[in-house]
Amino acid sequence: MKYIKSFIEKNNENLKLFLRINSTIFSIITVIYLLLLIINQFWNKIFQEYLNINAIFVLLLISGALFVLTTFKEKES
């Protein structure tokens, strides 16, 4: 725990930047993901052959979880 705390303190600025980038990425991926889902309704072959929509789902889940958990911390501070 000590090492983690000291790591966070040392890289505070970098982490803040990372979280800000993450929130931007999250909003962009959300819109892209929803757009892809609409395309999927009309033309689902594209996802079977060229693109795995589940990968975007997982990516969105991770960045979303990070976004939700960290925005609260910011509010606290």
Add this chain to the structure above:
Amino acid sequence: MIYKSNSKIKKILEKIKFFILKNKLEIFLFFFFLLIFVIYSWDTITDSQCPFHFDSHETWIFSKNLIQNKSLIYSDPLSKLFEHKIFYHFGGYISNNKLYTIRTYGIILLTSVGLLLGYKVPFYLISLLGTIGVIFYYLFTKNIFNKKIALISTIFFSLSYPMINWSNQLINNVPAFSLFITGLYFVSNILTNKNNRLSNYILSAVFFSLTIWMRYEYLIFILFLIPWIYKTRKSIKLSYFIISILVFIFLLTPMFLLNYYLHKSPFTFGYIMKDIEIPKKLPNKTVRNELLNKMVNTFLWIYNRFLSKLIRLDFITLINNLKYYLYDIFPGLIIFSILGYLAIFKEKEKNKLNFAIFSLISSIFWIFKLIPRGLLKPEDIKIDGPIPRYFLLIYCTVTLISVFFIFYLSKKFEKIKTIHYLIITLLITITILNTFSLLTGSGGTISAHNLKKQAHKINLYIKDFPDNSIIVGDRRFFLHGITERKTLDLSKIEIMEKNENCIVATNYIKTIINLNYPVYIIEKNYLNLTNYIQENEKNLVIKKIISEDYFEIYKIFYREK
């Protein structure tokens, strides 16, 4: 005079305008719920309604029997004459040549009341209960969250495939869900400290007990409310709470009495009697008393069915199967519901947190209980199968939590409001497209609608046949939609060899004709019985009397000598 009347009209118009502007939301909701009722009763409105589903046919037969014979036990005197149970082709279990229902008493009573008022009324009652459920879902979500979240989640949930499909069928899942959500609304009034009157306690008890009359498993969900009640115990008046429990037990007592009357044990339902495997396992020496034996069997059955198989760690199978029953029905919403739960647990706001805990416990339990244990493939999925209708409670919480998260996002992205509106627009588009593709897909509502329309047409034809006529057919083709005359199911003749099967079927038909019953055969049936009789039975005459695109009806009688 003209001037005066003009000013009067102006005043009235202004008043109407003021009223509309003041009650915009209420007026929108009124028309929305009206639209929902029309969608939920679409099959009935378009004259395409009949108890086509296997379960609904059983409900129909027992309800009719309740009106005609004042009994919950169905008995057909002709059944004794034949080796195979050709007249007991709907659900239920047979004991001493009598048929006992495995459907809940609630749906049978509801259908009976409806049937007393008219042929279509039971179907309208289901649709009406579905609409009432949606209204109380809105009110409940408004209590826990706010108006905006309530409105959007109600639109998502009410227009989802499972609600539209199962509100158009004579099945107890939608009524049970609606009664439960109504009870939940009255409970939320108490638990959120909005209204702590005795009426709320009594109404919640009444609706919860009615829910159990409809579907027994909802008792588990009522028990899952205990953590919520415990956490908000300070807002509960103990005397009122005790009164509500007494009302709850009192309203359930007739159900136990009916169980005792039918199955000789208060806790044994028809469904348990059908699963006779567990009682057989119990050693008779240990428990000699029949009543006690049955009660122990019931609890063993509940343990085996709900608890022993609950723990499983094969998460790959679980997630794979959940994809078909959760993600494919609400493709855009699932991700937001997961994040929504995270947000609620982080924010720790009292009412939302309590609701989230309740919904999470209920959902996890129900998912672990119901999702099939084998790895499903796309070709195994029957979207019109049982799971989507059992999952209504899960679907409603998923939509609610995900809509909450969308509004949560809008708070976080206050500077870029367009993203919020864009996400909502995209989600609505996806939901509409997805619902539409599910409704029109194979096994969806539209194909069921067309089949029911055909069965309804057959019913109109056979209404003109003599009252004691018997319709011979196959339950896989239309037979379950026939309600106007007695039916004989050929698929109940469990002989594999087709020719031998035809011989038995023909002998049965001859016996029935000898008893002076007019007999009609409905094609298609898997035996192709009409051809067999024409080729092999010279004593019998087969005459085609009705011919349509999807079916033909033949009259069969002895050749005059």
